[in-house]
Each structure stands twice: as structure tokens, then as C-alpha cells.
Amino acid sequence: MKNAIKGTLLAAALGLALGTAPLTLAQELAPINVNTADAVLLAELPGIGTSKASAIIEDREANGAFKSAEDLTRVSGIGEVTVEGLADQVTF
Template sequence: MNTRILRALLLTFCLAFLPLSAAQADTLDINTATADQLSSVMVGVGPAKAQAIVDYRDSNGPFGSIDELSSVKGIGPATVDKNRDFISVTPASAK
């Protein structure tokens, strides 16, 4: 195969997958996000559930893991799983 064609194919392949890797790098930290940010980023989380997340965090301290979100009333494991690619947790000691 012509090297020019191979280079074009390689460039096309790299550019096609660049948005996927960039999107995964930008996640919302549930330990610092506002209710508005949570409801705009998380799937299946509206304003009321987002406020419940913030209230839980304010009452119980920062989340230790993403899975701990399921301790918030109205947030189940399915909702947590749907949002794993959009959220992150920065431990309190790393801030």
C-alpha cells in the first residue's frame, strides 16, 4: 500500500478517537461540584437529586469513592454506573 495512503489512514484514525480520550479526562469531582453542575453533567440526576448529593456531602463529609454515591437517598447503583465516565472523586487528603 502507498505510504501516503497509510499516513492518511493513521491520521484519520487518531483524529477519530481523540475526542473520546479528551472527554474521559474531563470529569466532575463530586466532592467539589455544585448541585447545578451535578444535575447538568450526571445522567438521571435532576436538581432535587443533585441537591441531595450536596446535602449528603455537607452532612457526612467528602465522598471516599464514586460507589459511595449510592448512600444518597434516590441514587442507586444503576445511576452510579451510568455516571462513572462523567464523575470523579478527589480524596480529601489530595486537595
């Protein structure tokens, strides 16, 4: 009985550790440069999918480089809330 309880506790601890691993890895990733990143990389940013990633690229080609996170609001569909979530995950 004791071995069954130990096994269950170990399995639960392992599950919790593995469940939080992606969060730890995401926090350690380097910020993405929105002026050089391709659509696939941009789409990985929170709140940015494939269509917004394409729109970012189209905007930077038409209007020049982004200088700050706030500049991303010039892209249709990207507002202040999205920018706030991206601020520490992007560079220029």
C-alpha cells in the first residue's frame, strides 16, 4: 500500500513538473525582432496569428521599420492590449 501511494505521489509530482516546463522555456526565450522576423516566428507571439503576422510584414515593407511596441498598433487588428502583452517579447 505504501508503495502505491509513493508511486502516485511521484507520478503527480512528475506531471506537475512537466506541465510547467513550457512556461519556463517560454520565459527564457530571446525577444523576437519584429523588423527581421518571418511570418512563422511572428505568429508564435501571443495574440499574433498567421494573418496578423502577415499584416506586420506587409506594414513594415510599406511603411518602414517599427521603432517601438506601440508602433505595432498601426497594423489592423493589433491594439493596445495586444501591445502590452508583447512589450517584453519583442525588439526592434
